[in-house]
Amino acid sequence: MNFPSKLIEDAVTEISRLPGIGKKTALRLALHLLKQNGAVTEALALALTRMREEINYCKTCHNISDHEECSICQSHRRDRSLVCVVEDIRDVLAIENTNQYQGLYHVLGGVISPIQGIGPEELKIESLLSRITEGEIREVILALSATMEGDTTSFYLSKRLKDSKVKVSTIARGIPVGGELEFTDEVTLGRSILTRINYSQD
Amino acid sequence: MNFPSKLIEDAVTEISRLPGIGKKTALRLALHLLKQNGAVTEALALALTRMREEINYCKTCHNISDHEECSICQSHRRDRSLVCVVEDIRDVLAIENTNQYQGLYHVLGGVISPIQGIGPEELKIESLLSRITEGEIREVILALSATMEGDTTSFYLSKRLKDSKVKVSTIARGIPVGGELEFTDEVTLGRSILTRINYSQD
Structure with missing residues (x-):
């Protein structure tokens, strides 16, 4: 696109x-801002700058x-x-909802992903281990995405936590509530049978 | 959503x-900015502010x-x-592409829309008429959207331009190039027959 103005080109x-x-879409958003009162753009720019500069992370769980x-x-x-244990603040919000x-949370700030160059040392894993050594924690629930990266991270964490005395669990994978068997993919359906829940459990 | 931080809530x-x-989506974008270097947010905020404050409009055609x-x-x-005659700068870019x-353009800055409270006086119509009185213009092509608002505006403009000596035309409406007859809606197909082009035209 050949923009008639450097200002709008930069914004886009x-x-x-x-x-x-x-x-x-960027052009549509820029033109929308131009049609609005200048205060709208000012408030947006200020909110973004303040958020980026002043944001804090919880010293315990690394949540925002x-x-x-x-x-x-x-x-x-x-x-x-x-x-x-979750990947980021969005997962905290989703679980809170x-x-x-x-219980409490621990925000890793990502998952292990060799493709994106994210190794275990980029994540808040050491601080999780040191929280556990304090002794108050009995169970660590791994609530990571059911993707390759999420599973890798879960596996890595469960290995690191093996020597501690805490119980390590992971959220259940199975057919979604309201989901029909017919339309569930094979891997999910297979897993839901393998990890079936015993109704007659006492 | 209950945000753990006022800063992120404001940004969202x-x-x-x-x-x-x-x-x-707003939360996803905010978290993306938090993960990036601070300079990214700074550049975005600055580009938006500068665009909103310093943008100019062409004194002749009202394009940016x-x-x-x-x-x-x-x-x-x-x-x-x-x-x-077009609605906004996006249409200029589309036609330029x-x-x-x-020829030249004239950017109205919108279309007549009683629902949104936009009347003819909100649009750059008077300046179009005064451009025409200068005498250099021979034809005005109305290139507005084929919507109720676009058609209303075209009708209004053609009425206002009736007394001037310029030719007034509108862009053709018909089946899109590559479009199949079967899947074209009735109104478009009907119009394309009524406004058919004579191949044997000399």
Whole structure:
């Protein structure tokens, strides 16, 4: 595209650096901002700059937080013997939205991915191990994506945690609630049979 | 969503004001910026602010421009007797990309839309009429969207231009090149028959 203005070209270039946003969408967004009051663009630019510069991470679980320790780690209502290991803050929000979990979290900040050059040392694994040595934690729940990278990270973590006395579990993989057997892929269906749950369990 | 940080909440709120971006996408974009170097966010914020504050519009055709008059209006290679009336700069870029048009443009800045409260006085219509009175223009091509609003605007403009001596035309509506008759909607197909082009035309 040949833009008639360097200013709009720069804006489109910067916006289209964002994931999932191409040049056409970037131009649509830029033109939208031009049609709005200048205060809208100002508020957006300020919010982005402030977020990037002033953001804090919880010193315990590495979740995003405005304070030194996040509200979940500070809460007295939480079960401090449970730690759920997740990839990033989006997973924390997703699990919190279920209202099914009352333990703490540990945000790794990614998963092991040799292709993207992310090794175990890039992730917050050492601080997880040192949290465990404090003795309060009884169970570590691995809640990573069911992808190659997620599984690799789960495997690595379970190996590192083998010598500690904590129980290590992983979230169940199976057919989604509301999902039909017929349309479930073979691997998921096969796994759901292998890891079946005993109804007559006492 | 309950965000653990006011900073990220503000950023997500501002990003999700953009058209077509919901809270989930906004959060994904914000987290992406947090993972990148701070310079990426800084460049984005600066490009947006500069664009909004310093942008200029061509005094003749109202296209976006860094100068008082845009490069198309200044060009000596352009046919100054032709003016193509479009809604916004995106349409200028789209028509320029076809390499089929060598005339000038006139950017209305929108179309008449009573629902959105946009009347003819919000658009650059008076300046189009005064361009025409200068006498150099022989034909005005209406290249507006084939929507209710676009058609209303075309109708309004053709009425306003009736008394002037310029020829008023509109871009052809018909089946798209590469489109199959079978899958073309009835209205388009009907119109393409009514406005058929005579092959034996001399």
